[in-house]
Structure formats: C-alpha cells, structure tokens
Amino acid sequence: MTTRIKFTKMHGTGNDYIYVDTTRYPIADPEKKAIEWSKFHTGIGSDGLILIGVSDKADFSMRIFNADGSEAMMCGNGSRCVGKYVYEYGLTDKTEITLDTLSGIKILKLQVEGKTVSTVTVDMGSPQETGEIDWKKKYPFPSTKVSMGNPHLVTFVDDITRINLPEIGPELENHPLFPDRTNVEFAQIVGRDTIRMRVWERGSGITQACGTGACATAVAAFINGLAGRKSDVIMDGGTVTIEWDETSGHILMTGPATKVFDGEIVEEVES
Numbered sequence: 001m002t003t004r005i006k007f008t009k010m011h012g013t014g015n016d017y018i019y020v021d022t023t024r025y026p027i028a029d030p031e032k033k034a035i036e037w038s039k040f041h042t043g044i045g046s047d048g049l050i051l052i053g054v055s056d057k058a059d060f061s062m063r064i065f066n067a068d069g070s071e072a073m074m075c076g077n078g079s080r081c082v083g084k085y086v087y088e089y090g091l092t093d094k095t096e097i098t099l100d101t102l103s104g105i106k107i108l109k110l111q112v113e114g115k116t117v118s119t120v121t122v123d124m125g126s127p128q129e130t131g132e133i134d135w136k137k138k139y140p141f142p143s144t145k146v147s148m149g150n151p152h153l154v155t156f157v158d159d160i161t162r163i164n165l166p167e168i169g170p171e172l173e174n175h176p177l178f179p180d181r182t183n184v185e186f187a188q189i190v191g192r193d194t195i196r197m198r199v200w201e202r203g204s205g206i207t208q209a210c211g212t213g214a215c216a217t218a219v220a221a222f223i224n225g226l227a228g229r230k231s232d233v234i235m236d237g238g239t240v241t242i243e244w245d246e247t248s249g250h251i252l253m254t255g256p257a258t259k260v261f262d263g264e265i266v267e268e269v270e271s
C-alpha cells in the first residue's frame, strides 16, 4: 500500500522547513519523519518539519520538529511561513491570524501584496526569562540567557567572523548548564540598532537564520545597553526587524516568508 503526503518547502530568511497540512495529511510519527526528510542527500533537505493543524484555542496550530527529531516550543521563522501558507492555500482569508504553539498563542499580521503574503509581523509574546552567565576562565566573554519559549544563549563579540561556530556551537548547545540544551547565537553590533548575528540551532546546527534567536538577540542587546527597543538583526539568510514594545512588553518580529516548491512524498507502507 502507498501513502501520499503533499508538502510545501518554505523558508523565512533562509531558515527552511518542510510544511505539511495535517488536516489533510496526518503524520503519525513526526519525530522520525523530521529526521528522515530533513537529510540533504537521502531526504528532502531542510532544517526540520513543521505541522500545520487545527486548534480549539486559535485559528490554527503549529508544531515544529528540528532536524534531529526533537520537538521545539516555537519557531519564529516558521510561524511567518505558516501565516503565508494558510492564506495562500485558501485555509483562511483573514490577514490577522492566531496560532496555537507549545509556547502559547501567537498573533500573526500578514502583509499581503495582491494574493501573496510578502512579510508577516508576529507578536511573539514577552521574553520569559533572562540571565547573565560569567564563564570565568572557560570562555573570554559573558553570555546572556533569553527564553522566547525556547532557550537561547546570546553572546556579543567584537568580530563575529572570528567565531568558530561549528566548534563552539555544539559545545554550548550541550553544556550542562542547559538541561534541555540551548540555541546558541553570536552577535556583533554593526551600527546603531543594527546587529549581525549567526546561530547554531538546538537540534539543527548552523541555520541561515533563527526567528526566536533574533528576538533573543535583540532582547539581550537592549538589556545590555547595546541597542534600543527596535533593531534590525542581520543573519546569514536575511534580516528581520525586532521591536520590544514598551507598553505590552511583547516582542514584535517582522520579516519575510518565502515559498520554494510544492512536493509529494509517495511511500510504500506495509499493509
């Protein structure tokens, strides 16, 4: 017997995922499929798998699985692409959408040009925890922990090109200080309210961008007096604008969402 699963490949500033509408194509074992389909040479190739579903608390739900199969609480770049998907594939005609995630309900505002969604602003809620880490002699820099529902470790350096991310990324991701591991961001202030950031993502390694990581970086920059409440975060795959709204305390992330292609997975299953 064969199963057919239609999917859409999308990216937000280069952070690419496989998107499946589980109202039409249910996925029984998403952890396993995320590992299998994310592989570049034997699968589709992506940073992970995102499942779009229904919710009794919001317009839609989103689940995100990293390339190693681990499920995360939230995906900033992914949430923008979900907004684009549900509008362009006719699941809604609303341009303000609520999205149920493991880190709570997020509000998406779609910027529409004709029939396509070009950019999305996501109300990411408030940062849930911050803290400073002094590594003492272990590392020559302090770091800032910021939770956006998922854990981030942000470190500011004078020259980001000198950071060996493939080496230090997994070291910090798996440091004993972080029982659930952590996402790892290195950042450099390159102008007024302009931050260059690179990321080693928990469960996916180096990605082109990280939406929650950009939020965490902007929060850490403001806390450390390195930027104002609104800043542009420039990542390998593109730039997002982050605003820490003073009145609500919420973080607003605005950035692009791009569709790459539609595909179909046809799998033989034992009957």
Ligand SMILES: N[C@H](CCC[C@H](N)C(=O)O)C(=O)O
Binding pocket: 015, 064, 066, 071, 072, 073, 074, 075, 076, 077, 078, 150, 151, 183, 201, 202, 203, 204, 209, 210, 211, 212, 213
């Ligand atoms: N690797 C992250 C999930 C993906 C987040 C990122 N791609 C984003 O855009 O926020 C974690 O394990 O918490």
